Amino acid sequence: MILITGATGHFGKLTIDFLLKKGIETSQIAVLVRNTEKATDLNEKGINIRVGDYNDYSSLVRAFRGIDKLLFVSGTDIPNRTSQHEQVLKAAMDAGVKHIIYTSGEFRIEGQDSPLWNFVEAHIKTEKWLKESGLTYTILKNGLYMEYIPYFIGNVLETGIIYLPAGNGKISVALRSEMAEATATILAMEGHENKSYHFVNTEAYGYEDIARYISEFTGKTINYISPTEEEFRKTLQQQGVSIPEEYISIILAQAQGDAEMVSDDMEKLIGRKLTPITTFLQEAYQHG
Numbered sequence: 281m282i283l284i285t286g287a288t289g290h291f292g293k294l295t296i297d298f299l300l301k302k303g304i305e306t307s308q309i310a311v312l313v314r315n316t317e318k319a320t321d322l323n324e325k326g327i328n329i330r331v332g333d334y335n336d337y338s339s340l341v342r343a344f345r346g347i348d349k350l351l352f353v354s355g356t357d358i359p360n361r362t363s364q365h366e367q368v369l370k371a372a373m374d375a376g377v378k379h380i381i382y383t384s385g386e387f388r389i390e391g392q393d394s395p396l397w398n399f400v401e402a403h404i405k406t407e408k409w410l411k412e413s414g415l416t417y418t419i420l421k422n423g424l425y426m427e428y429i430p431y432f433i434g435n436v437l438e439t440g441i442i443y444l445p446a447g448n449g450k451i452s453v454a455l456r457s458e459m460a461e462a463t464a465t466i467l468a469m470e471g472h473e474n475k476s477y478h479f480v481n482t483e484a485y486g487y488e489d490i491a492r493y494i495s496e497f498t499g500k501t502i503n504y505i506s507p508t509e510e511e512f513r514k515t516l517q518q519q520g521v522s523i524p525e526e527y528i529s530i531i532l533a534q535a536q537g538d539a540e541m542v543s544d545d546m547e548k549l550i551g552r553k554l555t556p557i558t559t560f561l562q563e564a565y566q567h568g
Contacts, residue, residue: 286353287311288318298464334364344375352382361402379416386423388538395532418472423480426453442504445512447535450484462549478543497566
């Protein structure tokens with residue numbers, strides 16, 4: 281039986297949909313949820329609902345019993361994520377889970393000097409624990425979802441500017457749905473034991489490229505301006521704009537080249553070319 285954590289989120293639900301399309305019976309799929317009310321649609325499909333919380337060890341052990349493959353979606357509670365992940369792995373071992381598929385992150389810079397250290401610390405430790413656990417594992421190094429691009433660049437059709445301290449850094453982004461499809465492929469088949477996959481696109485683009493593409497698709501001139509971090513923060517303050525510190529950390533990491541990794545791993549898994557960023561931008565902005 282396959283169990284999926286984070287099943288009420290976008291990625292989890294998409295993965296379940298792809299498993300069903302691949303012919304996996306609902307009786308062979310279970311989900312871990314904290315609140316059963318949010319899983320009503322999954323319950324109606326006949327999927328087994330198990331209640332558990334990354335902060336509640338005993339609930340995890342109960343939920344993981346009888347599970348062959350566990351899709352372990354990394355937690356979102358950044359301050360507590362490392363300790364939560366340690367609990368999930370221990371519970372999986374105690375419950376007799378045979379194979380853990382873990383959604384890690386794609387990152388090049390691993391030291392504490394990285395702007396993304398708060399994000400990647402839990403991933404680095406979880407990957408290490410998995411490899412030392414003796415469990416069969418598969419590590420999915422998930423990059424940034426393509427769907428996040430509009431949130432990063434703002435309402436460019438109004439402002440005419442992409443204003444980010446990302447320098448000449450490039451980003452390799454992929455659609456969340458295609459990441460979920462590749463994940464479902466791994467869950468539905470054998471042959472992926474003790475391997476790591478890079479869930480990024482086959483090409484990386486700079487924000488200057490993105491500005492040019494949107495200009496071409498819309499006929500509106502979009503310019504890319506890369507201020508210093510200090511200038512960026514000052515501008516936000518002057519405009520009374522408040523954005524999460526994590527957002528700035530991701531942009532600064534991109535400036536250091538931490539999001540430039542490219543790979544054809546996902547194409548091999550889903551058996552076709554990935555959606556390029558140009559297609560996504562055209563659909564998102566041509567009629568925007």
